[in-house]
Amino acid sequence: MADRSGKPRRLLKAFLLTLPVLVLMAMMATQGRPLPEDPIELIPIIVAFLFIVGLFFLIVYTGRTHRYRSILFVTYAVCFVISFISNLFEVRGSMALTEEEMIQGHTPFCHMVIPMTVIPAALSRTIIFPGSMLQGFAAIGPMLILWLGASITLGRGWCSWACFYGGLDEGFSKIGRKPIIKRIKKKWTYLPFAVLLAIMVSSAATLTPTYCAWLCPFKTVTEYAEVTSATTLLQAGIFLPLFFGLVIVMPILTKRRTQCGLFCPMGAFQSFTNKVNIFDVRVAADKCVQCGRCVETCPTFCIDAESIKKGRTRITCTKCGGCIDECPKDAISYHIKGTRVGVKPQTARMMFVYPAFLFLSIMGSGMMAGAAYRMLLLITTGNVIQ
Ligand code: SF4
Numbered sequence: 357m358a359d360r361s362g363k364p365r366r367l368l369k370a371f372l373l374t375l376p377v378l379v380l381m382a383m384m385a386t387q388g389r390p391l392p393e394d395p396i397e398l399i400p401i402i403v404a405f406l407f408i409v410g411l412f413f414l415i416v417y418t419g420r421t422h423r424y425r426s427i428l429f430v431t432y433a434v435c436f437v438i439s440f441i442s443n444l445f446e447v448r449g450s451m452a453l454t455e456e457e458m459i460q461g462h463t464p465f466c467h468m469v470i471p472m473t474v475i476p477a478a479l480s481r482t483i484i485f486p487g488s489m490l491q492g493f494a495a496i497g498p499m500l501i502l503w504l505g506a507s508i509t510l511g512r513g514w515c516s517w518a519c520f521y522g523g524l525d526e527g528f529s530k531i532g533r534k535p536i537i538k539r540i541k542k543k544w545t546y547l548p549f550a551v552l553l554a555i556m557v558s559s560a561a562t563l564t565p566t567y568c569a570w571l572c573p574f575k576t577v578t579e580y581a582e583v584t585s586a587t588t589l590l591q592a593g594i595f596l597p598l599f600f601g602l603v604i605v606m607p608i609l610t611k612r613r614t615q616c617g618l619f620c621p622m623g624a625f626q627s628f629t630n631k632v633n634i635f636d637v638r639v640a641a642d643k644c645v646q647c648g649r650c651v652e653t654c655p656t657f658c659i660d661a662e663s664i665k666k667g668r669t670r671i672t673c674t675k676c677g678g679c680i681d682e683c684p685k686d687a688i689s690y691h692i693k694g695t696r697v698g699v700k701p702q703t704a705r706m707m708f709v710y711p712a713f714l715f716l717s718i719m720g721s722g723m724m725a726g727a728a729y730r731m732l733l734l735i736t737t738g739n740v741i742q
């Protein structure tokens with residue numbers, strides 16, 4: 357859905373539309389304080405700033421959302437892993453979490469826990485997670501507020517614009533030119549809902565976040581319970597293959613986000629927020645020539661012939677923009693609920709992209725600057741930790 361006006365006009369328009377992001381990012385980078393003088397601290401901030409603003413400019417200028425979102429999203433996930441692991445080694449000297457640290461609540465809260473907390477919080481008004489409500493790195497309160505804000509604004513767009521894990525399987529899905537496994541049966545796309553139900557019930561029954569304890573593949577690249585018993589050994593024997601299978605191998609073989617589309621219970625949970633969100637992605641069925649490109653492109657299995665006929669994507673849509681960029685007939689567009697489909701699609705797109713990009717930038721800029729800082733530290737001192 358590219359803008360077909362003249363080049364200088366397009367450049368000017370893109371520049372003007374990028375200005376708010378440029379100003380906001382500059383304010384975030386400085387946070388009212390003078391910039392650091394030490395080049396090792398200053399260079400990462402400038403690099404992150406230019407990278408983020410440059411990608412927003414390209415989203416506006418080219419009219420392509422998914423391609424540049426994806427670059428930022430994957431970079432964000434990689435930088436999250438680098439920053440998180442470096443911080444752990446700096447603070448704790450290890451990625452392994454001891455029982456004592458867990459009891460004391462020295463664990464950052466992660467949005468993956470949210471579905472598991474719902475029933476126990478409703479029944480007993482307790483959050484079944486050993487983290488701190490307000491203090492320390494990724495405390496429960498600020499994370500819940502961030503998640504709530506993103507859910508109201510983006511719905512399941514969270515999974516393509518805010519989640520710090522989603523870029524990992526997205527990144528691996530970019531490896532290779534063609535998928536080796538071409539078809540995934542539709543029934544598998546319901547698996548995340550089954551996992552969601554299982555973890556909600558088991559967490560309520562045991563008053564522990566069972567997905568974190570037993571199934572989360574991302575413990576491989578963040579933190580995990582120290583292996584000191586048969587139970588913790590079994591846990592490691594589960595999360596490691598899940599990570600390699602769902603986040604690395606299957607995305608390479610299918611060129612899809614298999615962890616997000618076929619397993620993640622948080623993604624399934626987040627799908628319901630698409631119902632209360634004002635944005636959706638709609639298909640003008642009269643323009644569609646049934647080429648199937650959108651179905652092949654969708655990284656998370658969220659559009660099919662049946663949904664196209666109904667003029668929409670499935671409830672699981674992460675609003676990544678992939679099908680919109682790919683459709684040769686401009687039949688798919690971002691849409692504001694309650695307005696006519698296909699009317700002023702560029703306005704609807706920008707109204708969605710501004711808050712979505714802002715969430716991605718807010719969540720990602722610190723991680724990117726942090727990872728760039730670690731890399732500079734490695735180059736200059738030979739060590740990523742101080
Ligand atoms: S249906 Fe389109 S916008 Fe939704 S997740 Fe799939 S490719 Fe992205």
Ligand code: SF4
Nearest residue numbers: 644645647648650683
């Ligand atoms: S890519 Fe566009 S034209 Fe092709 S099937 Fe999808 S909606 Fe129809």
